[in-house]
Amino acid sequence: MSRSNPRVLAILERAGGFASAQEVYRLMQREGESIGLTTVYRSLQSLVNDKIVDVLRREDGEAIYRLCGGAHHHHLVCKGCGETIEIEGGAIEKWAKTMAQEFGFREVGHTAEIFGLCPKC
Amino acid sequence: MSRSNPRVLAILERAGGFASAQEVYRLMQREGESIGLTTVYRSLQSLVNDKIVDVLRREDGEAIYRLCGGAHHHHLVCKGCGETIEIEGGAIEKWAKTMAQEFGFREVGHTAEIFGLCPKC
């Protein structure tokens, strides 16, 4: 699971930072790269494990993979063109901690995304 | 899409407030209710349209349906037993608005969930 990773990663970059497994596969085909769909899935999974890419879900449930800096952060996503901006959690970091504490939850994590239309769309 | 809705809704209540379509179906079977899987899907969809239930995604992408009060709110979910607590967004609401504004986004919405282990788990 090593020779393919860089190739998949390169495509993901060229795709604008995010794409589904199927899309990565189609893109690679179109560019004449030789790779199997299975390997695309495996590479993406491996990149997720290494925390090099981030995975989340489209509305329809399809997983999309996204290049991602290492530190904890959140996203501002354009519903129109898909552009993704990494943003700081700011106030919600504390909010999440406080809420969890209030109800006695342990091993807490959180997700938070903002979506809308970017200036261009 | 009317005779089934109340039955599906009743099951969802008895299930603790949330379940996937497949789970609702299995539960109804087990309780001797006569209903088709297709109808379960359709009823849930209809309940979502009427904003009586809320739909979101499990980690694995399966859609789960959840009884839900009408007002805007967020959730604190137990990874162990699935218990869900509705909570206020508090600081998040302003955070989302501010962030969106800063980048010139319009028609903004947001999602935020906290997950962890509840006191019982």
Add this chain to the structure above:
DNA sequence: ATGGAAATGAAAATCATTTTCATTTGTGCT
């Protein structure tokens, strides 16, 4: 060069969800 481990990919298997379509049910009218 040789053997074994890791990586690959085609094809089959899974699984949730949607679509199709024929049948059943409900409702209003005569």
Add this chain to the structure above:
DNA sequence: AGCACAAATGAAAATGATTTTCATTTCCAT
């Protein structure tokens, strides 16, 4: 009651993403 027509239902097939299987290929160390 008898009839007509629309809405609701559900079984079975289709779809589509993801995973599993398994035989083959590629690496790498000896």
